[in-house]
Amino acid sequence: MNHPESFKAFFVQQKEGKTTAGVNTVLFDFLPAHGILIRVHYSSLNYKDALSATAQNKVTRSYPHIPGIDAAGVVEHDASGTFNEGEEVIVTGHDLGTNTSGGFGEYIRVPSEWVLPKPSTISLEQSMIFGTAGFTAMYGIERLKRELITPDSGPVLVTGATGGVGSLAVFALSQMGYEVHAATRKTGASDFLLSLGADQVIDTSDVSDVADSPLLSRKWAAAIETVGGSLLDAVLRQIQDKGAVACCGNILGKELQTNVYPFILRGISLLGIDSAFCVRELREQIWDNIASIDFSKLPENYYRIISLAELPFEIQKILEGDQTGRVLVDPSKGYKRKKRRT
């Protein structure tokens, strides 16, 4: 098998209790001994990557480590014979970038069960515009649809609307004909959210700063709730009868304090989204759904492509909740490829 002796990666290390991260040349043997070697063309930045890169929330158990829960690239070698050399593939979730070297490096080596062929109608770049964030948004929407939430059911609320999951939920719901109410804390984000297809932009405080009552006025048929904690509790109390809330995030903490009335008096469903461990059949269906989206409708400048060296700045920004839209990572940007070893 041909491969270079080393490759560039965003390398996170811990020494004497201090976490440091930066671009390093990493020996090839650092990659785990799984069956499929993939040359990464694009990864994308997700909130979980920022936690892994800064050693928070025990996302990553041991360092040194290469984060990056998403990767889209080309198969260089497959010991299992499932994929052909040169085939374009996607890997998101599973253990990629958490405790297995991830997409913030020029190469990954993963088990074949984690790898999906890229849908032919989208490019590697487009697949990472969605990445885990968009996959999560589409997983949430799929679960709402299975709860019979249709465009006729009424407006759908999206929280954390300028973030990765939120913004792609706004875009995809709008493309599917839903009335979308986008909740954001960012003053000045209205034009961005309207350009994604939001019908109404509301301040997150209008959703969260509500009375303590166990039930509140019915405002939305459903929600894609990306923030968690007290915001999730407030949303649950404002959903219409037989509505549903897909929840994925823990930005406001892992605890959820709520009451049973939304469930036992209004028949609301709380739907958990676990994109990392979504079963393969559903995973393939969600990628097919992503591939059917009209990417040309995404606003200009919705995403940008950065190099590994630019990651520290973008990681800090996502930790502070300041990202708008998506950040793609090209691990080779700014570097020449190393000479191959035969």
Ligand SMILES: NC(=O)c1ccc[n+]([C@@H]2O[C@H](COP(=O)([O-])OP(=O)(O)OC[C@H]3O[C@@H](n4cnc5c(N)ncnc54)[C@H](OP(=O)(O)O)[C@@H]3O)[C@@H](O)[C@H]2O)c1
């Ligand atoms: N369960 C899963 O499968 C899964 C998959 C992907 C992501 N996630 C989780 O989902 C969450 C969102 O991920 P992401 O990648 O979309 O992150 P992101 O790009 O940082 O977006 C999160 C958004 O939440 C809002 N926000 C941030 N801090 C907040 C605060 N203190 N109070 C209220 N709102 C706040 C911000 O939007 P505004 O400024 O517009 O309000 C921010 O842009 C994270 O917790 C992530 O770990 C889970």
